[in-house]
Amino acid sequence: MKKPVLNISLYIIIPAIVSGLSILSVLVTTNIIDYTKNIGIDKSYILTGWILFIALTAFVCGFVVVQFILKPVEKFVAMTKANPVLRPILEENPQIITKKDEMDHIKHVFKQVTEALNKVDSRLLFPEFTCESRSMRSVLNMVMKVAPTESTVLILGESGTGKELVATSIFQHSKRKNKPFIKLNCVAIPEELLESELFGHEKGAFTGADAKKKGKFELADNGTIFLDEIGDMPFNLQAKLLRVLQEKEFDTVGGTTPVKVDVRVIAATNKNLESLVKEGTFREDLYYRLNVFLITLPPLRERQEDIPLLIEDKINQLKNGDSTITVSDDAMKRMKYYSWPGNIRELHNTIERACVLSENGRLEVNHLPSTVDVDTIQVVKKSKSILDEETTLDEKLQEIEVNIISDALKRTEGIQVKAAELLGINQRSLWHRMKKYDIDATKFKKTTTFDDKSS
Numbered sequence: 001m002k003k004p005v006l007n008i009s010l011y012i013i014i015p016a017i018v019s020g021l022s023i024l025s026v027l028v029t030t031n032i033i034d035y036t037k038n039i040g041i042d043k044s045y046i047l048t049g050w051i052l053f054i055a056l057t058a059f060v061c062g063f064v065v066v067q068f069i070l071k072p073v074e075k076f077v078a079m080t081k082a083n084p085v086l087r088p089i090l091e092e093n094p095q096i097i098t099k100k101d102e103m104d105h106i107k108h109v110f111k112q113v114t115e116a117l118n119k120v121d122s123r124l125l126f127p128e129f130t131c132e133s134r135s136m137r138s139v140l141n142m143v144m145k146v147a148p149t150e151s152t153v154l155i156l157g158e159s160g161t162g163k164e165l166v167a168t169s170i171f172q173h174s175k176r177k178n179k180p181f182i183k184l185n186c187v188a189i190p191e192e193l194l195e196s197e198l199f200g201h202e203k204g205a206f207t208g209a210d211a212k213k214k215g216k217f218e219l220a221d222n223g224t225i226f227l228d229e230i231g232d233m234p235f236n237l238q239a240k241l242l243r244v245l246q247e248k249e250f251d252t253v254g255g256t257t258p259v260k261v262d263v264r265v266i267a268a269t270n271k272n273l274e275s276l277v278k279e280g281t282f283r284e285d286l287y288y289r290l291n292v293f294l295i296t297l298p299p300l301r302e303r304q305e306d307i308p309l310l311i312e313d314k315i316n317q318l319k320n321g322d323s324t325i326t327v328s329d330d331a332m333k334r335m336k337y338y339s340w341p342g343n344i345r346e347l348h349n350t351i352e353r354a355c356v357l358s359e360n361g362r363l364e365v366n367h368l369p370s371t372v373d374v375d376t377i378q379v380v381k382k383s384k385s386i387l388d389e390e391t392t393l394d395e396k397l398q399e400i401e402v403n404i405i406s407d408a409l410k411r412t413e414g415i416q417v418k419a420a421e422l423l424g425i426n427q428r429s430l431w432h433r434m435k436k437y438d439i440d441a442t443k444f445k446k447t448t449t450f451d452d453k454s455s
Helices: 010-039 044-082 087-092 102-125 134-146 163-172 191-199 235-247 273-279 284-290 304-318 329-337 343-357 376-388 393-411 416-423 427-436 450-454
Strands: 153-156 181-185 224-228 264-269 293-296
Touching: 010 044, 134 163, 134 293, 153 163, 163 181, 163 224, 163 264, 191 235, 235 284, 273 284, 304 329, 304 343, 329 343, 393 416, 393 427, 416 427
Parallel strands: 153 264, 153 293, 181 224, 224 264
Antiparallel strands: none
16 A cells, blocks of 8 residues: 655745744744853854854755755756757857856746747647747637637638638537538528528428428537638528527528527638628627637738748648759748738749749749739838847847848839938948848849739
8 A cells, every 4th residue: 555645835845944944043042042141151152153053054955945946947958958959949049048147047948948849739739730920829729728618719810811720620629529510601602592501491492492401500410610701691691690609599491490409600701890790781799699709810921930831831732752942032031021911822822833933943033923022011010020039139120121221122123322212321321231231232133024924
């Protein structure tokens, strides 16, 4: 029979030790004073000795406690620096390694380890997602929290941000993952057929209804239904959807007996439902029924650190055999700072087109559509987002200055006189800055693209 083991928290043990030493020192000091007073000897030497003894004992105890706590931490930090996965992250942030303050150093190492573990966690749990940005990892964290519940989920985001992929992930991590998962795009079905598609119809309910048909909600019974583009659902059908959410029942087209269903609803839209409610085209009560757990997907322009990963992933999908396709620095920079109004869908199409046009396995700027251009506004937004990065102020300002000069040269097709006028500086000042940052104006000279030839 195993002996019972009592585990006591360090939050209790350490304060208890300190409190015990304090009480002991007060009691002993009091006894020493009383003893010396009774026998009539000089107590100053005894008190001085006792104080030195208490100080030495407290120092030793403190040293032991610190060693007990910090030794494993220091060992962990040393192992972290030697880890092949985490070493590149630390090397990219040399200020972490060179920090003089030991606790500050440990804090920053732990922060980087946590970031790395979060990225690994995201890759393991969501291999279908290509992302490392904090905004997307926050979305995936919300997916993990809501997936095991029965809550209705509303996914908002611009077109091409991956709303259907998020809905699928919620289903795959839910308790209903072995049950039906039915998808329906509310704008893909004609309005006059959408009611029948959602709720089914009875035989003879309308012209052409030769047999009874089950709707998507009945097919999804005990499972999950995903209603994409919910903001485009006709107003007259919204009341029936509301009834399903509230009462868990509906009437088929031409039917008289209510059909009971147990369905979890996930809805998505790229429209502003609050605005639609104010305009009177979307029911307010339905909006609140759907908006139980809200997930908002960030547009691609707000997760720029994911763009190189998405490009690499798409190229790996497209390349034939063992052929290698690389992306030039200029092309990567242009794609990274482009605003991507079509988001991931537009990025994938752009990469596929560029790979077709590329020669010798090298993707250059002239392989990109003329619409893919660096936007100065996006450069400014990027400068705001890097405030959380571990870089100095001078490095941040240099990056911003390089981006703005490059953008000016691009807009003026490499003509330095015009670029200087656009920037509001003299040509000599522009030349010195270009030399300082090693910016080659010839790279911005106008090139003939596929689009120019076809126009």
